[in-house]
Amino acid sequence: MSVKTELTTPVKVVEKEEKIAKEKSENLTGILFVSPMLIGVSVLVLLPIFATFALSFADWSFITPLSQLKWVGFDNFTRLFEDTVFLKSLRNNAIFVLTVPICMAISLLIAVTIDRNVYLKGFFKVAFFMPYISSVVAIAVVWQVLFHPSQGPINQVLMSLGIENPPLWIADPNFALISIMIIQVWISIGFNMIIYLAGLQSIPRDLYEAADIDGANAWVKFRHITLPMISPTSFFLFITGIISTFKVFDLIAVLTKGGPMNSTSMIVWNLYDTAFVNLKIGYASAMAVVLFIVVFGITVFQWIGQKKWVNY
Amino acid sequence: MANSLIIRKSIITVIMLVCSVLFLLPFVWMLSTSFKIEADVFKFPIQWIPERWNGFKNYQEVWFGDYPFYVYYWNTIKVTVITTCVSVVVSALAAYGFSKVKFPFGKFLFMIVLATYMVPPQAILVPQFILFRKIGLFDSHFGLILLGSFSVLGTFMLRQFFMSIHNDYIEAAKIDGAGHWRIFWSIALPIVKPAIATYGILRFIWTWNDYQNPLIFLRTDSLLTIQIAMQKFTTINGEFYSLIMAAAVSAILPLVIVFIIGQKQVIEGIALGGVKG
Numbered sequence: 380m381s382v383k384t385e386l387t388t389p390v391k392v393v394e395k396e397e398k399i400a401k402e403k404s405e406n407l408t409g410i411l412f413v414s415p416m417l418i419g420v421s422v423l424v425l426l427p428i429f430a431t432f433a434l435s436f437a438d439w440s441f442i443t444p445l446s447q448l449k450w451v452g453f454d455n456f457t458r459l460f461e462d463t464v465f466l467k468s469l470r471n472n473a474i475f476v477l478t479v480p481i482c483m484a485i486s487l488l489i490a491v492t493i494d495r496n497v498y499l500k501g502f503f504k505v506a507f508f509m510p511y512i513s514s515v516v517a518i519a520v521v522w523q524v525l526f527h528p529s530q531g532p533i534n535q536v537l538m539s540l541g542i543e544n545p546p547l548w549i550a551d552p553n554f555a556l557i558s559i560m561i562i563q564v565w566i567s568i569g570f571n572m573i574i575y576l577a578g579l580q581s582i583p584r585d586l587y588e589a590a591d592i593d594g595a596n597a598w599v600k601f602r603h604i605t606l607p608m609i610s611p612t613s614f615f616l617f618i619t620g621i622i623s624t625f626k627v628f629d630l631i632a633v634l635t636k637g638g639p640m641n642s643t644s645m646i647v648w649n650l651y652d653t654a655f656v657n658l659k660i661g662y663a664s665a666m667a668v669v670l671f672i673v674v675f676g677i678t679v680f681q682w683i684g685q686k687k688w689v690n691y
Numbered sequence: 692m693a694n695s696l697i698i699r700k701s702i703i704t705v706i707m708l709v710c711s712v713l714f715l716l717p718f719v720w721m722l723s724t725s726f727k728i729e730a731d732v733f734k735f736p737i738q739w740i741p742e743r744w745n746g747f748k749n750y751q752e753v754w755f756g757d758y759p760f761y762v763y764y765w766n767t768i769k770v771t772v773i774t775t776c777v778s779v780v781v782s783a784l785a786a787y788g789f790s791k792v793k794f795p796f797g798k799f800l801f802m803i804v805l806a807t808y809m810v811p812p813q814a815i816l817v818p819q820f821i822l823f824r825k826i827g828l829f830d831s832h833f834g835l836i837l838l839g840s841f842s843v844l845g846t847f848m849l850r851q852f853f854m855s856i857h858n859d860y861i862e863a864a865k866i867d868g869a870g871h872w873r874i875f876w877s878i879a880l881p882i883v884k885p886a887i888a889t890y891g892i893l894r895f896i897w898t899w900n901d902y903q904n905p906l907i908f909l910r911t912d913s914l915l916t917i918q919i920a921m922q923k924f925t926t927i928n929g930e931f932y933s934l935i936m937a938a939a940v941s942a943i944l945p946l947v948i949v950f951i952i953g954q955k956q957v958i959e960g961i962a963l964g965g966v967k968g
Binding site: 405406407408409410415416427434493502505508510512513516522524530531532535539576628651654660664667675 | 707715814936
């Protein structure tokens, strides 16, 4: 009896030690695998987020040394909501969100049409996707010339159609935002269409076959099968679309620089202009915090909404 | 019945062809203008096929003129290729670690990484800028590459694929004495090759198209990438629209080539994750 225990215990201990050693090495490997990513994210994203929040309570400029930094509490935020340019930027952002449903409607129409009703489906996918993969700077420059007030092809066509005073597009404060929205819709159609096409694949065929037997026409099928069945995709596109309108920067930077008369200024442009042109770090960080909170709010809304409103 | 269906399908195809041509007219205009002499650019009715060809001279001016594109092309290729490679490696390692190795707080750490995806890049620009100035990465390709190398999206995408590898494979390999590095290299990576190709192509396109980071983190003219060079070229050549269009064609061309070669991967990748920029 006693001999037996004496024999087994060391073996068990060795096994246990081996197990612990194995676990330790497994832990170490795991951490080694993920460490490049973790270090990168910590230094380049997490640290800057905290810094942004901290700096938003400070009054500091790039040109002054760090010792000149003054803590001003919520001062930046109170100033922000009296700042007409910032409020205008917020309003422009709100208007710009309209591009999302417009783009979704056009994309769904295209997706439904090319899904089963055409030859050359592959060609159409590539054609409508082209603007999305093309460089925004190049696209913006092309549209800038197309929109040229007096000689641009768009206005020449309009004039030849008998419209005497066509809009000046990006040169006109009343039309500049609309012009940029048109370009944004044109760019995003491809992305929305591809996601919709993928969504359409997941609708069971027999639903349509059953509707055919009942003699439903195309519109009824679209309204009562496609639209409800595709609602998760629509919801996803709606949310990601709204978030991406808050990140529109390239188009504004190349085409209008927020002008004319701030008619195309949006939060992100305003932030860039404040930080890197006017060098007001604290004030720009307060804008960044507002931007962050808006995007965070929309994301939370998506989490809750996904369960509540998606129609299945 | 079958005949009427074919006719219907053909008619819709023709209508859609017309729509897609209208949709792509800005590209057609860009391409045709890049071959024109300046005086013909705004001729109306629009000359879709130039009457007087000046393509060679236009492209020569863009590529080897005062603002030589070959320099910026080289910079962009360098930054894009290195960023893509580093990003794929970092993402694949992290994706494997987060899905196939058990270690304390693994899930928690993954949630943190995933949560940072929500942060709008513009909201952290200022601290990134200050940091890069302090540690001397400002105005260097290395800094720009670092900024694009840690992709949450890539990690997420590849992790989804690693998850689909059955754990039995890995257990079996472990019993045969293989460590995680061996398993990663010789079992896991080959299985997810298609996903890596998809992500690699997307990352290539996004990095090539990146305008914001080079705008803020590069200053020296000779280091600029094609997007910034394109804008500067436009400012300098203000009224020479044929030259500007030749530059635009040059900036877009590599993307079109990469896209057409990898269109299946790009479209599937986009559809799969619903991923964006």
